[in-house]
Amino acid sequence: MIPLNNWTTWAIWMVVSSSSMTVKCSGSTHTAAHCPKRATYGLSDSAQTFIDCVTATNGGVCEEVSLTSVKDKVSEPLLPALTPSLFSNVPPYINFIMPGQRKEPLPDNISRRLLWYDGGSPLVAATAIRSGYSLTKDFAMAVGYYVGCFQPSEVYKFQNFRPSQKYNHFPGSWSIGCKDRLELAVRKMKKAHGRKKFDFLPPTFILPEETNLLKKAWNSNPNGNLWILKPPCFHGGRGIEVIRRQEQIPANARLMVQRYISNPYLIDGHKFDMRIYVYVPSINPLRVYLYPDGVVKFATKKFTTDDLDSMVHLTNIEVNAKNPAYTLDYSLKTGHKWSLNVLKEYLRTNNGTDWMPIWENIKDIVLKTIISGEPEIWEGVRKYLQSKYSGHELFGFDILLDNNMKPWVLEVNKSPGLYPHSGHFRPVNDPMAKDMLNLAGFRIPGNEETDHGNEITSGSDVPDHLLLDKRWWSQTLSGEEKAKQKYYCDNYKNETILSTILDNLTPNDIRILVDTIDENSRRGGFDRIFPRVDTDKYFRFFQKPRYCNILIHQWLKRFHKNETEGISLVEAHCKELKHLTDQN
């Protein structure tokens, strides 16, 4: 294995003993009025503590999100401040930590550059602060964000991101993040590849355009028809209604009407669905990670199709927290929210159900969903982002199991779960947020910040080899690189030709392989589901062959049994700085 860079050692002496300080709300339960909405305490750069009080719908529970929770024991020894690359001449990554962990402090000249936008998820902001960032309310100054997304009409705003800024969305991800567009994207795939392969969304009609088609489908099965009305782009169960009669559909409204899955798998008579976290650090090349834990959300009233009450049929916390019977166990082991791990154990012990085939099905439908949106997401990245570094996204898939254990995708959430009710899911979300940020590969912003009049980095005193180099993320290819890419895309079905792709690696090829290999080594609890050695079976679902996916697949194919050899191949080029050579 390649030795760590030397710079890590200096930080070890700079331990600040107060870095695990905790600030508590003054009691465990507050009404909204008692809670300071959000407080930032400027204690010191390294001991800044942040709390956030979240008004939950179940009576105003005040949650704290702090550097270290009272229950957590601080771990020893200190974790490194930065995670080195596996390769020479590649800058390090910020190491993110979770409650109960401590890391070496960063020196001022680095931490001054690490500004996190204060305006998004408190849980992710707390993770960033714990890991060396300070908060700023200035959107343009921040280099890290975990916020709600721009509206589709504001997609042009992505152009404003500087190459050192990392925003937690892709331009174009509405293509799967909006219910109607998801339906249209998957429909296209059904048309191209057959209904059976993409049969994971309940049949859906988009009104008013498809009113006649809906009528036809409705009338073909007049008995026992149950449908669900959904506004295309809301969440939290807003505007959602289970209906039995066509007259219940408002005229001329922009709505989706979806076939209701009336045979859900029940636990103790209750319906549930699963929030599955899917992280996409890059769309081209496509890299997708799945978190093995998640959140299981139960409806609070027993399931029956005789009663259309939303607390019987919807699992949203916003709907069910209004039920006095709603119970929340913060450990996610009992009550109306479980962790996915608890569900798996329940299925195994109570039902003898093997989780693996269900999970394999879930991986398959997650990948097919993302590939359905890939053309639009990649087009957005290409068109609007100066640097590929600036876009990445965590998706929350809501998945329902029917009583045949078939998973159905109900919707794909952008910026999921880490918002108002985040505290409720902390056993899952704290480690997941830390792993997600590590996977994202945050770097120390480079000196190009100076070009924008940013005083923070002007007169830089941080060595260049530690900084994000914007050449790394350039989307510009040399003539030779373009020709190579075209040749392999044109011949993407010819295995003999493909097997030569690694023979002559270009600077861009090396950067792609470094990113892919480094990223997978920082995956923490996430599983990489794409690329894998067998995921070339999904290539045919891509609108166009993607050179970067082919390149990585060939590397995996050749080296999956001997990764060290594959790393050495890439390292030999990095040592010679070939990855940073300008080929133009």
Ligand code: ADP
């Ligand atoms: P929201 O974005 O408002 O959460 P969803 O599409 O996730 O909207 O629907 C809310 C809830 O309604 C889901 O969590 C699920 O319990 C239920 N639901 C949605 N669609 C269906 C369906 N087709 N069949 C059965 N239940 C559904």
